[in-house]
Amino acid sequence: MISDTPESWDVVETKERFSGRVIRVVTDTVRMPRDEVADRDYVVHPGSVAVLALDDLDRVLMIRQYRHPARRLLWELPAGLRDVAGESLVDGAARELAEEAGYRAATWHTLVDLRTSPGMSDERIRVFLARDLTRIPDEENGFVHRHEEVDMPVEWVPLPDAVEKALMGMIHNSPAVAGILAAYAASVEGFATLRPADAPEA
Structure with missing residues (x-):
């Protein structure tokens, strides 16, 4: 096995x-x-969560952020550290989706679990699939963007186009690539085979 x-x-x-x-x-x-x-x-590393948010038109919500070690502006999924004591992984993912992109989701599933570079780091990333999205009004979202998150654009990319961009080497962020490919594969079964949002980590 x-x-x-x-x-x-x-x-x-x-x-x-x-x-x-x-x-x-x-x-x-x-x-x-x-x-x-x-x-x-x-x-x-404390670990991370990431969110592949998919709208009703099967478009992926992507953000662009400067990553200093890579010296690149990278297209990514909303993501963040597991740095709030007692917060569940899915609650952390929902917080990141709200803070970084200004959306909330009614439907959550575990999409894929990653070990980013297991030969040099113990970092774990859980990527969630978030659907049934609604925009959070600006007056309700009091998060203040700082540093790399200032002027961080949000773009909606059709899922097949995101797959093509990943395979053509136009998207390099590892949870984004893994999440895009996993979502595309899971969409064949209508996402019926995905684990629940609170699935235990191995």
Whole structure:
């Protein structure tokens, strides 16, 4: 059966190399097979959520945001950190959709779970499918955009066009690419095979 499974090898020692506002960098000395040990450096990350919002015309809501490490303006899905204590993943996704794009959704499903770069980070991203969308009036949405989120445009892209742009190398953000392709695949079955919004994480 092809399914990722939990596994944790013995950690002999952990050293913290860096601690910042969002991430930490650590080195674990891990006991390998045949009783060898090896150092593994990785980023400790709180995790993220992202939202593929799909309207009644099967268009994907996309935003464009500057990403400094990539030195690019990237087309992305509304997304954010899991940084509110006690907040469920779907509530965090709904908050991000409201704050970044000004929409709320009545129907939510788990679309796909990602490990962004498992060889160098423990970051997990859950991408949700949000449908039955309504615009939040400006006077009700008091979120103040700052830094990279200032003047962040919102565009609606037909789902087949978004798939083409991902495959042609025009969209590079990993949760956006994964979410677009997953939504396109799931649409064949009318989204009937998707997990509920509160599905447990593996």
